[in-house]
Amino acid sequence: MKVHEFGTGHEKTFVMFPCTAEPWRAFRKSAEAVAEQYHVFLFMPDGHDESGTDFVSVEKTVEDAARRLKEKGVRRLDAMYGVSMGGACVLRFLATQDIPVGEAVVDAGITPYPYPKWVCRLITLRDFLFIFPAVKSLRLMKMLAPPDRWTPEGEDPEAHYRAIFEFEKKHYSAKTIYNVFWSANNYSMPDPVPRIDTLIEYWYGEEEKKARKNDLACVRRAFPQTVPKEFKGLAHAELVLMFPERFRREIMRFLKNDEQENGAFGERP
Numbered sequence: 001m002k003v004h005e006f007g008t009g010h011e012k013t014f015v016m017f018p019c020t021a022e023p024w025r026a027f028r029k030s031a032e033a034v035a036e037q038y039h040v041f042l043f044m045p046d047g048h049d050e051s052g053t054d055f056v057s058v059e060k061t062v063e064d065a066a067r068r069l070k071e072k073g074v075r076r077l078d079a080m081y082g083v084s085m086g087g088a089c090v091l092r093f094l095a096t097q098d099i100p101v102g103e104a105v106v107d108a109g110i111t112p113y114p115y116p117k118w119v120c121r122l123i124t125l126r127d128f129l130f131i132f133p134a135v136k137s138l139r140l141m142k143m144l145a146p147p148d149r150w151t152p153e154g155e156d157p158e159a160h161y162r163a164i165f166e167f168e169k170k171h172y173s174a175k176t177i178y179n180v181f182w183s184a185n186n187y188s189m190p191d192p193v194p195r196i197d198t199l200i201e202y203w204y205g206e207e208e209k210k211a212r213k214n215d216l217a218c219v220r221r222a223f224p225q226t227v228p229k230e231f232k233g234l235a236h237a238e239l240v241l242m243f244p245e246r247f248r249r250e251i252m253r254f255l256k257n258d259e260q261e262n263g264a265f266g267e268r269p
Contacts, residue, residue, distance in 0.1 A: 001064045002049040004028075004042040007035030012078040014038035014251075015065070015101075017086030017093075019237050020180045021135060023050065023167040029152070030240045033248035038079065041069065045089075047176030050167070055176040058085070058187035062092045066099055076100050079255055083107040083237050085184040091219065094200075095193045103255055106226075107203040108236055110184045111218035120186050127181040128174075135168040135177070152242055193222040200226040201254055205234035 004024055014034055018027050024044045031042045043065045047055030055061075069077070080101050082090035087109020094101060113120050134140045138161060147157035202219050204212040209230065220226045231239060240247050 001046055001053075001061065001068070002044045002051065003065075003068055004031070004044065006031050006040040006042070007037070008039055010035070010037060010039040012038045013074060013076075014040045015069070015077055015080045016040060016042045017061070017065070017080075017082035017089040018042070018044065018048070019084035019086055020048065020055075020184070021131075021168060021172060022241070023048070023164065023171075026164070026241055029244035030247045033244045034251055036248070037252070041065075043068075043089075047173065047180070048171070050171050052171070054173050055179045055183075057179065057183040058088050058092055059183070061089050062097065065089070066093065066097045069099060074099065076102070078102045079251070080104040081107065081240075081251065082109060083240050084110060085180060088184050088187060091222070092187055092189065094196060094198055095189050095222065101196075101198045103199040105201050105203060105251065105254060106219060107240065108205070108208060108212055109202065109215060109219065111215045112187055112189065113185050117186075120182075123185065124178065124182045128178050131181070132174060132177055135172055138162070138165045141165060150238075150242065152244075189222065196223070198223070198225075201229050202226050203229045203231065203239070203250075205236060205238055206230055206232050207235040211236075 002024070016027065016031055016034075018024070024042060027042055031040045034040050043061070044050075045055060045061040045064075046053040077099055080090050080093065081104070082088070084107070087106040088111070090104055090106050091109055091111065093099075094104060113123070115123075134144055141164070142161060147161060151157040151160050200219075200223050202216050204216065216228055239250065
């Protein structure tokens with residue numbers, strides 16, 4: 001695991017857990033935007049840290065992040081954010097770690113399947129067989145995520161996709177892909193989940209509303225204080241990857257540090 005820090009001069013702390021299959025640079029602009037007011041820790045888990053490692057599990061990612069934070073003297077976090085698999089890390093962190101978190105955003109966070117393990121293994125195998133060819137082919141990547149929508153503003157589409165493709169070819173191993181799909185859908189949570197006073201929003205894009213329905217219900221059972229937030233016209237992880245300034249506004253709205261922009265959310269930029 002690697003941690004990238006931004007805004008180190010700020011006292012308030014903000015942790016980011018990314019989604020899978022993306023290099024850390026894909027989150028840099030959003031991290032830097034939040035770092036205008038927070039000390040941001042962007043954790044890149046095993047298999048995504050460009051160090052030749054393989055992803056192990058959500059549990060290990062959370063354990064490693066908590067250890068690294070403690071080594072840096074962090075005993076309380078003001079805020080935390082995670083998207084997709086990163087959202088699963090936030091949920092696990094809130095439920096199991098002894099570092100208090102003031103406020104947390106779970107963006108399209110994945111929750112554990114309620115099915116028998118043999119069913120979960122079949123689902124994992126299906127997902128692996130679907131995704132593995134896609135991340136090893138630039139053509140398939142562009143088909144699944146059209147460049148005219150998934151290229152950040154100001155970047156060249158070919159260079160952007162080529163950089164992601166080279167990252168995945170060199171660092172996103174078959175073992176990592178399998179472990180990601182297994183762990184993100186089957187990580188363990190305490191039973192019962194302890195009650196905490198962290199303020200939580202669960203974000204999801206309008207285009208993934210159906211896919212996130214069960215996840216949202218699971219999160220609200222575990223943390224009844226969770227408030228859902230839907231983003232019109234957006235897809236999975238699109239806000240943090242494509243619109244860093246809007247991402248910052250939404251984070252600050254939630255953290256109540258930017259009330260003047262409270263009415264700026266909810267519409268596609």
